[in-house]
Amino acid sequence: MKPIAYLAGPDVFLPDALAVGRAKIAICARHGIEGRLPLDLANPLPARPTPADGHAIYRANAALMRACHLILANLTPFRSPSADVGTVFELGFFAAMGRPCFAYSSATRGFAERTRAMLGLAPDATRDAQGHEIEAFNLPDNLMLPGAVAATHGQWIARDEPPGLDPLAAMAAFEACVVAAARISFPVTA
C-alpha cells in the first residue's frame, strides 16, 4: 500500500487551485506517494457559503486527515510573516496523531528577519511598536511549527520559487519535500 499524504496549503486560495493541486498529486505519484487534497476542489461552493458549509468542510478535512499517513504542508507565509493558519491547524493535527510532518516553503529567509521586514523594524529589533516580542530562535517560523517537524522526524525544505510561478504554490520546494518524504518507511511511530 502506498503512503497517503495530506496535501495542505494556502494553494486552495490560488486562482488555479485545482490545477496546482492536480500537479502536486502527479508529482507525488511519480515518487510512490498518493496525494490527497483537503477538499474536493472539483465540487464548487455555493455563491454565498454559510458557516454550516464551512463546518462541513472542516468535518470532511478532519476525516481525511485521520485517513492519511503523513502531511506535506505548504508553510509559505500567507498575508503575514507566518504560514496560513488553516495549514498550521492541520500540522498540529498531524503532530498530535504522531504522524510525520513534512513542511515546504518558498520563503528562504528566517522568521525573525521576515517579521521585522514586514513590520518595518530595525534588523536588531526585539519588540514591535506595540511592545510585542519578535520571536527569534533562528527558526523558519513560530517554534511550534519546526518543532513539530523535528519531533515527528519530518523535514522542512525551503527553496526559492522560479520566476513566473506564484511563490504561494512553492512548487520547487514541494517536489524536494516529496523526494524527502518518499525516503521514509511506513508505518512510522513518532
Next chain:
Amino acid sequence: MKPIAYLAGPDVFLPDALAVGRAKIAICARHGIEGRLPLDLANPLPARPTPADGHAIYRANAALMRACHLILANLTPFRSPSADVGTVFELGFFAAMGRPCFAYSSATRGFAERTRAMLGLAPDATRDAQGHEIEAFNLPDNLMLPGAVAATHGQWIARDEPPGLDPLAAMAAFEACVVAAARISFPVTA
C-alpha cells in the same frame, strides 16, 4: 479532580506576559479550572536562543498539551487578519486528540471583513491583488478554527476589550470563555 486547561495565546509575546498569565490562572481558579501556561515564563530564555532551545520548548508544550483536558485558545488576530500560528497549531493538536476547544478573541468583526480591511480592499472584494481568494463563510477566522470549536463542542467567544488594556490579551473575552468552559462536565469525548 479539577479540569486542567492549556492556556494558549500570543500572550507570551506581551511585555507583561507573566503577569497576564498569572491573572488568567487566577480567573480559571475562581471558576474551578486549573490553568496551565504553555511554557515556564518564570524560566527566562538565554540572550540568544537557538533552534535547539525552540525545539525543547516545543517538546515541553506538546507533553503539557497531552496532559490537559481542554484548551482555552486566545485567537485574537496577531500581525495578520488571523490568529497567532503557535496558538492555532495547539488548537489543531487538541482537535486531533478530540478534546474540547474553547476559543476567545477581542476581534468582534468577521474574518472576511478583517482581511479586506487589512489589505485595503473593497468591502465586496472576493480576491486580493495577487488573485488569492478572500475566504468568506461568515465565520470568525479560517474555517478550520471555528470548525474545530464546533466539532469538539466548545465555544468561540468574542468581546471588545475595554480601553486601557492590550487587546492582544483579550481579558474580557477570556473570562467569558472560562465561564462557558466551566459549565461542561469532564471527561468529554468529542
